[in-house]
Amino acid sequence: MAITDAPKIITSRLGYDDSHTINRYVATGGYQALRKALTMSPAAVAEQVKAASLLGRGGAGFPAGVKWGLAPADVWPRYLVVNGDESEPGTYKDRILMERDPHQLIEGVLLACYAIGAGQAFLYVRGEMALAQERIAEALNDAYQAGYVGKGILGTDYSIDVVLTWGAGAYIVGEETALIESLEGNRGMPRLKPPFFPAAKGLYMQPTIVNNVETLSNLPWIVANGGEAFAALGAEGSKGTRMFAVSGHVRNPGVFEVEYGVTTFRDLIYAPVYAGGIRGDHQLKAFIPGGGSAPWFFEEHLDLPLEKVTVDKAGSMLGSGAIVVMDDTTDAVKACLRLVRFYARESCGKCTPCREGTTWLERILQRILDGHGRPSDLELLLDVSDNISPGLTWPPKQTTICPLGPSATAPIASALGRFRDEFEARITVAEQARTSVPVELKAPSHA
């Protein structure tokens, strides 16, 4: 097993009860990276982040340094928007960072804004996270008082306001263009890309960098220790460390910061220092490697390293660092339905294949589960899925504005691909019931 002694880059303070306070933060090296950065040029700070090859932790895994470079030169003002909307099924790490180390995030925000020349930063926290909102408000108030945020930071000409703002319950707002709509006071519906790539046309149509909470929380360490030191950890294509939440049927569910690219799924799921293996005497049935939107993995994928390129090639993604483990007691139809229902409920309704398609997928799965499935339903599921994501390929193609619609097809392709017999068994039972008691099945009426 590859359990490495990589340093804890973003979770180093979580052992302290008062990890969220400014005193603890400063006593453990906090705001030193900011001091250091202010002696460097903004370009030099950006260079360190580029050298680190820090991949975005929000889901898409796009390199932060490269994204920063996409803002058109000399177009001002620019904004930074922090994505703290964490709501992908299975994902639990940004909330921890916001509740328990808010100053690390704030320092990351200040470093990013300094490097990219952002005029103002907006820290958008998920609406349902009251404690995270309190902790960040308190941390910002203290950081303003102490001179780390606001006008003339630490006596320099660097000035910026960091504004705490929050949502009100909508998964889709985690999608960056929907987040920007929400921040403009609108319904959180995604914008078309192109032309609305945030780095070019984002908040108020100005260049805007949207970064995830965990992504930004890495910056203090990177600036303090240098991009090279960060890039020395991990493997080609996935540098540094990363937080993974391992949930579901394991002995010791938890959130672990591990060396990226080196540690394997088997390590994370089975090692006693991590999730400790499948509960009881059960066997692994399947696992979701990167949040509800990711195609499922199985036994044969356990030895893959937690590395972006490898996992992408194997047909799924590390996404938001959420590993959900299902043992042999899991009902594949039920699990599949629950995920699909999520996308049906959270579809923003802006485009037809997603709005109508996810609703139909949910209804068909529900009737299969309820014992009213028809033999043609399995092909129908695949056909509707194909209308949302043509060919059901990986990476997915889309007929939709954003990737939410295609995400709903991932659990279907996975569950149906591997456990078709479970679906068929339910339909056979339904057929038998139908032939003994003839009933006219009503087509589900449209909501």
Added chain:
Amino acid sequence: MARLSPDNVTLALEIIGRYPRPKSALIPLLHLAQEQDGHLTDDAMAHIAELVGVTPAEVLGTASFYEMFKMEPVGRYVVNICTNIACQLLGGEELLEHAEHRLGVRPGQTTPDGLFTVEDVECIAACTEAPCLQVNYRYFHRITHDEFDQLVDDLAAGRRDDIPPHGTLARVRQHIPPERRAGCVLPEDTATPVWIASASTEEAEA
């Protein structure tokens, strides 16, 4: 029902002042109104429309998109039980069913005494702590049916003053001291940021 109180108007103006465009303050202001009244009233939304400079219809248009905004009164305690995948695997649906029996309501309904509303919710980012729930957006991790009953008893008996009534989210607010404020940067402010400009001058000189 109520427009925003004078104290809340003061707060609202402070919040609006933090954004380059007033409409950006809409969601925070709607939360403020919900904190005041427990749900969103037409009067409060009309008042917010005046403060932000949009029509009441636009305010409703935004508000109605988001699940946390309640257009009708809800219980003093909104109990959100997660049934998404990680919680489903470890008894989230059974916990929801238990809650329905214990409180005698279906998801989305409120008990006749106005104390509890139960909701069947999506992942609340506590997946390793399944099954889990929130009461007024405060977390309860790895909760058993007995613990649920105890929690309900405690809430009903007023023994949980750590949980504010529905509508109140963060009890600590951001406050930017005027002398520390950098100020809003409007989309019209096209000047190069000072520290970027001075860095390039230094570079040119070097």
